[in-house]
Structures are given as structure tokens and as C-alpha cells.
Amino acid sequence: MRIQIVDAFTSRPFTGNPAGVCLLPAGAWPDDAWLGQLAAELNHPETAFALPLPAGAGADWEIRWFTPLVEANLCGHATLATVHVLRREGLLTGGPVRFLSRSSGLLTAWAEDGGSGEDGEDGEITLDFPAAPVTGVAAPAGLADALGIRPAATYRTGALGDLLAVLPDEAAVRALRPDLAAVAALSLREELRGVIVTAEADTAGSGYDFVSRFFAPARGIPEDPVTGSAHTALAPYWAARLGRTDALAGLQASGRPGLVKVALHGDRVLLTGRAVTVVEATLRV
Numbered sequence: 001m002r003i004q005i006v007d008a009f010t011s012r013p014f015t016g017n018p019a020g021v022c023l024l025p026a027g028a029w030p031d032d033a034w035l036g037q038l039a040a041e042l043n044h045p046e047t048a049f050a051l052p053l054p055a056g057a058g059a060d061w062e063i064r065w066f067t068p069l070v071e072a073n074l075c076g077h078a079t080l081a082t083v084h085v086l087r088r089e090g091l092l093t094g095g096p097v098r099f100l101s102r103s104s105g106l107l108t109a110w111a112e113d114g115g116s117g118e119d120g121e122d123g124e125i126t127l128d129f130p131a132a133p134v135t136g137v138a139a140p141a142g143l144a145d146a147l148g149i150r151p152a153a154t155y156r157t158g159a160l161g162d163l164l165a166v167l168p169d170e171a172a173v174r175a176l177r178p179d180l181a182a183v184a185a186l187s188l189r190e191e192l193r194g195v196i197v198t199a200e201a202d203t204a205g206s207g208y209d210f211v212s213r214f215f216a217p218a219r220g221i222p223e224d225p226v227t228g229s230a231h232t233a234l235a236p237y238w239a240a241r242l243g244r245t246d247a248l249a250g251l252q253a254s255g256r257p258g259l260v261k262v263a264l265h266g267d268r269v270l271l272t273g274r275a276v277t278v279v280e281a282t283l284r285v
Helices: 032-042 076-088 143-147 170-175 180-190 231-242
Strands: 002-008 017-023 046-052 061-066 097-101 105-111 125-130 135-137 153-156 162-166 194-200 210-216 221-224 248-252 258-265 268-273 275-282
Touching: 002 076, 017 032, 017 076, 032 046, 032 061, 046 076, 061 076, 076 097, 076 105, 076 125, 076 268, 076 275, 143 162, 143 180, 143 194, 162 231, 170 194, 170 210, 180 194, 180 210, 194 231, 210 231, 231 248, 231 258, 231 268
Parallel strands: 017 046, 061 097, 162 194, 210 248
Antiparallel strands: 002 017, 002 275, 046 061, 097 105, 105 125, 125 268, 135 153, 153 162, 194 210, 210 221, 248 258, 258 268
């Protein structure tokens, strides 16, 4: 069985968010413990497992995502990485690819034909994910201490399970050095997946409209480099703030930055980015 490591939401190796991708043979799912052990062995923020479905199943693949500690309900960058692998393996038919997920329903993606990936840059990939509208809430006790700064506003993201904290400016987002143990404790107490911090871009014409970072230490991800799923909440928030629903772009300003283009279409968010394969390996188990 082959495993590929793909850097997602970037076109340059060693930037963006790395994901393991494992295309499984048709049939039954492997044991959950085995899936979790393999994800822990790879030790990337997420590993995606895709199982081909028979004709008439209503989707092309079933997809699941695992952090090094737990199974995730939704993951954008590992889904984008999976589509990238399917394209490179010649497994896309030219139309949309449909993924059946256990917690987030039917997810659709499509890929541009941008070259071979070796001799030319791969084209963009777009994911069609459910939007996560935000609801204003009071900042939980201990949040300012955990982040080292008092947010200007805080929001819950519904089924996504995150807390969105708005900071004064881009510089504050970039300079943030949170107490990760405190963030983990807060996340467990408040039943959060993680904490998103965001601010509007400081400079017009920078190529992005807002910045963000994402911390999920309670899920085994101290800081996620680029979080596609977080942008399902960032998109409706910034669409309302900036007064437009299309042609928005977010820069996740981690140590491995990546760009996520977003568009809000009703209760769906389109997430667009690129990906590059950095490792191809054979699983010897």
C-alpha cells in the first residue's frame, strides 16, 4: 500500500500544511485502531484515508481524517491533498469528485488541469464544504491569559466546534505566542476542537484580505499550519465584515504559511488552493 505526503494550500514544498494520504483498496474499512496508529506514525496534523465506493453509492470515495490523537469530523487540507493525489494517479474522470464523510455529509471537489506536477505546476483545487456561521459569545474565562492578549470579539462556530477570536490587527496575530497547555485545558473545558485567531490584513494589495492562525493542542495539533476547515467559519465572518462574498483570500500566518481562497455561496463555502507532493512511500505492514 502506498502513502503520499502532500503539502496543501501551497505550490512550494515545505510550506503549507502537510497531510498523509492513503488510498485504500475497495472493500471494508481497516480497523479504526490501525487507522489511528498509522496517523500517529506519520505524525502530521491530519492523515486522510479514502476508500473507493461501488457504482450507485451516491459518491465516488468515502473519506476519513485522523490527527495523531483522534479522528476528525472535517479536514480541508487533507481533502485537498487527497484530490491532488487522485489527479496525479489519473483517478479523476474530469468532473467533480464526490466524497462521503461520516460527520460532514457529501463533500464535492474539482481540480483544474494545470500540468504534470513534475514538469509543470498543478492547477488549483476547489473544495465545496458546509459553511460554519459564527455566533457572538462572551470570551470564556481564561482565554486572554491563554492567548496572552484580550480579543476584540469572540464567536462560536457551531458544529465546527471552534472558538473564533478576533485580534486588533495582523501584527498581533503574527506575534501571538499562546500558552498551549492553557489552550488545551480551555478547549477541553469548553468542548472545543480548537481556537482560531484572526485579523484583517494590515496592507491593501498584499494578496490576502485577512490573516489567521489555528491552535488545537487538545487534538494533538499544537498549531496547525493551514486549516481549510477553519475557513468555513472565517469565510462567512469576513464576508460580512468586508461586504463581499467572492474573491476573498486568507493567509494562515503560521511558520509554514499558506493561502486559502474562499467564496461564500449561501450555506456553502468554496475553498481553493494548490498542493505539491513531497514524499511517496510504501507501507511495509
